[in-house]
Amino acid sequence: MQPTNSAFTGNQATDALTEDKVSEIKLALRKEPEVQQLAHSIDERDQIQILEFGKEPAVQISRFSDQILNNMRTTKVEDSGELLKQLGRIMDKFDKKDFEQTSKGFFGKLFKKSEKMMEKLFGKYQSMGQEIDKVYVEISKYQTEMVDSTTMLDEMYEQNYQYYLTLEKYAVAGQVKSDDLKQNMLPQLESKALAGDQLAGMQLDTLRNAIELLDQRVYDLEMAKMVALQTAPQIRLLQRGNTKLIGKINSAFVTTIPIFKNGLIQAVAAKRQKLVADSMSELDRRTNEMLVRNAQNISQQSVDIARLAGAPSIKIETIEESWNIIMKGMQETKSIEEENKRLRAEGTKKLEQLQNNFKQMKLKG
Structure with missing residues (x-):
């Protein structure tokens, strides 16, 4: 018979399984008809039934613990470290000096080389943008995997809670049956046996053995239940670590990287416009030496063009701030990952110890 968990569902499944709870x-379950029915279904004369009482949910929780351990071992948290290193190498290519103002004399000396210099600068940041795009795609995939993992852990927590309730029902039903036997049948048989009833004496020995087996079975179910009880906080720790990573990845990378990349594109374009405008101004100045009158109007127009073209839509400070956010995000994400690794290692060790203890108890039983 497989009991349902209709009495404890919904929000209760998301609460922490504290001692008070x-x-x-336990108190509520003792009054449930379903638990009473489970207790009545136990035949104290059938030792095999007593030994296998609650076997199915006990086996399920053991397998479920193995599933959680496997999830810990196959996590991809460690894979993000290489992504952060790759992003760090790309971000190191950014140089604020590439976008700073250059002295006027510079353009006079390198008038013919300005176009080549601009192409080199454009090529550098175009390549950097392409590399960032590749890392951005991988980081976005990693974020999606972390969201899926967190959702799966939430489902696992709910499933673990339901296993716990099922085991609790079997354990309570076994205890109810044991109490009933001790309070009702045992005293009656003891009285008859003392009165010299030999049949009652034989039945008394059988009943005492059944009560002992039943109490041992309840103890085994309690041990299996403790595995579920102590697995719950481990699942929540994994979820908490995933949530921190998702938040950091979203704020430091998923949101900031496109801003940084677009800023680079506009900054390079503004730099190119500035070089062109300054080159035009220099050419006009030399022309003005030969054509003084006409050069006044041309010079004024060139200055206006230079001023208009020299005002970028995104300030270099904005790009620098985006760069700082990304670099800081990598450091903080690395710290969170190290903490997650430690928690996963501790959780794995603890669950393996619980599994071993539970299996040893089963062997002894």
């Missing part, structure tokens, strides 16, 4: 659940 466990006591409340």
Whole structure:
């Protein structure tokens, strides 16, 4: 018979399984008709039935713990470290000096080389933008995987809670049956046996053995239940670590990288316009030496063009700030990942120890 968990669903499944809550659940379950029916289904004369009482949910929780351990071992948190290193190498190519103002004499000396210099600068940041795009795609995939992992962990937490409730029902039902036997049948048989009833004496020995087996079975179910109880906080720790990573990845990378990349594109375009405008101004100045009168109007127009073209839509400070956010995000994400690794290692070790203890108890039982 597989019990349902209709009495404890919804928001209760998301609450922490504290000691007080466990006591409340036990008291409430003793009054449930379903638990009473489970207790009545136990035949104290059938030792095999007693030994296998609650076997199915106990096996399920053991397999479920193995599933959580496997999830810990196959996590891709470590894979993000290489992404951060790759992004760090790309970001190191950014140089604020590439976009600073240059002295006027510079353009006079390098008038013929300005176009080549601009192409070199454009090529550098175009290549940098393409590399950032590749990392951005991988980071976005990683964020999606982390969101999926967090959703899966939430489902696992709910499933773990349902396993716990099922085990609790079997354990409570076994205890109810044991209490009933001790309070009702045992005293009656003891009285008859003392009165010299030999049949009652034989039945008394059988009943005492059944009660002992039932109490041992309840203890085994309690141990299996503790595995589920202690697995719950481990799942929440994994979720909390994932949530921190998702938030950091979104704020430092997914949101900021496109801003930084667009800023680079506009800054390079503004730099090119400035070089062209300054080159035009220099050419006009030399022409004015030969054509003084006509050069006055041309010079004024050139200055206006230079001023108009020299005002970028995005300030270099904005790009620098985006760069700082990304670099800081990489450092903070690395710290979070190190903490997650530590928590996963501790959780894995703890669950493996619980599994070993549970299996040892099963072997002894």
